[in-house]
Amino acid sequence: MNVRKIKVTDLMPQTGKDLISYSGKQVIEKIGPDIIRDLIVSTLCGQNIRNLTEDLTRRRVAIINGALLTLFVKGCNNIDDFINKIPYLVGEELKQKTTKVDRDILLWLLGLTGKGVQNILRSKPEVLEEYVEKLQSARQKIEKECVHGFGDLSGTIKLDGSTAALNWRTMLALLSAIGTQTLAIRGAEKSMYGKLFERLVLGSCLSVLGFRKVDPNKDKSCDKVFWLSSRGSKRESDATALYKPGKGVRFDIGFIGHGNTEISLDKVSRFEREMDFGRQKHFMATFIIVDRIGDRSRIAELAKKIDGTIIQMSMAYWPQVLSKQLGEVLGFKHPIQKMKGREIESFIKSTMQSVDLQFLVE
Numbered sequence: 001m002n003v004r005k006i007k008v009t010d011l012m013p014q015t016g017k018d019l020i021s022y023s024g025k026q027v028i029e030k031i032g033p034d035i036i037r038d039l040i041v042s043t044l045c046g047q048n049i050r051n052l053t054e055d056l057t058r059r060r061v062a063i064i065n066g067a068l069l070t071l072f073v074k075g076c077n078n079i080d081d082f083i084n085k086i087p088y089l090v091g092e093e094l095k096q097k098t099t100k101v102d103r104d105i106l107l108w109l110l111g112l113t114g115k116g117v118q119n120i121l122r123s124k125p126e127v128l129e130e131y132v133e134k135l136q137s138a139r140q141k142i143e144k145e146c147v148h149g150f151g152d153l154s155g156t157i158k159l160d161g162s163t164a165a166l167n168w169r170t171m172l173a174l175l176s177a178i179g180t181q182t183l184a185i186r187g188a189e190k191s192m193y194g195k196l197f198e199r200l201v202l203g204s205c206l207s208v209l210g211f212r213k214v215d216p217n218k219d220k221s222c223d224k225v226f227w228l229s230s231r232g233s234k235r236e237s238d239a240t241a242l243y244k245p246g247k248g249v250r251f252d253i254g255f256i257g258h259g260n261t262e263i264s265l266d267k268v269s270r271f272e273r274e275m276d277f278g279r280q281k282h283f284m285a286t287f288i289i290v291d292r293i294g295d296r297s298r299i300a301e302l303a304k305k306i307d308g309t310i311i312q313m314s315m316a317y318w319p320q321v322l323s324k325q326l327g328e329v330l331g332f333k334h335p336i337q338k339m340k341g342r343e344i345e346s347f348i349k350s351t352m353q354s355v356d357l358q359f360l361v362e
Contacts, residue, residue, distance in 0.1 A: 008086070008090055008109065012068070015067060016070070017067070019067075020185075021104065023192075024195065024361050025362075027196060031056060037355075040201055040204045040352065044317075044319050045316060046316040048314070057185070057186060057189045061185050064181055064185065065178050068181060069157075069174065072177075073162045073164040076162075077162035083169050086109055087135050091132045111177070113180060139176075153167050154166060194255055198238060199361055202228065202238060202239050202251060208336075209336065210334060211225060213228070213359060222244060223243075224242070238252050243330045246281070247283055248285070249330065250285070250287070252287070252288050252289070253289040254291070255291055285330065288308055290312060317344040320336050320339065
């Protein structure tokens, strides 16, 4: 087969490509609204969202790893001396116009992430050729070290009619791509899931409590409404809710460790106490929602100084706690305030069925 007609990225199955890059909105479509809804319900009942999303991340990483293995087997089957030619084929393909997904694949084959391009290549295309030569030299040395330290590796991989020789050179190139991909995907998912589920969890919680999401630029209602990620004159709040004319809350939410909650407090300490909306001013309370507070944390003490209210998501059925705190601060009333454990869970599950998840992330 003519090498020049084969693009390395064409060897990657589309199933794997589809999982490489997508937005928060597409997560709901790809994973399914029912699964996302179950994750939100579990989070509202006190479970750790990071643990819940780990299964999603693990599946995504594993399937892309399988797609990379397929790329290697097909490459070895169709291109002579494919493993040795990978850096050069990739280098040439990177010089061409590529999609973001294809570019990510090519970088992984060179052991690079987007950050690596910035830090190692310093985003200079002319440095790429030098990097490729050094990569080839380094891999040859590492191969010799593995043979010397672990012994010879040999065998054959058969996959869907394609065959590839199994040796240290092939395995080291494959493991390098897999390791780089795993690092890149896990880093991207941590950021994406954090931002996505902050909106989904906070928006869902407020929806469950009877608040209605609105566009503040179009809808000037003040009765039990909220909007997400509003930007004031000082800083951005994750959500703003108005219970009635003249009374509202600014929310800051973060899935952060118990040792970092003071960071969240520092941010919300700059929230304004009043807000102009519609034709009047509103008293704005400050609510800080965090994963949990460590035993030695000063956040509870410091929050009192800014009249802030802290809610821990590690508490079982914390939306009830939030509702009761809203009652103390704003006079908010809701049936959930008098419910018992399992009754709260059943209420959250049933109410969540009518929450429009896509609308929350728009």
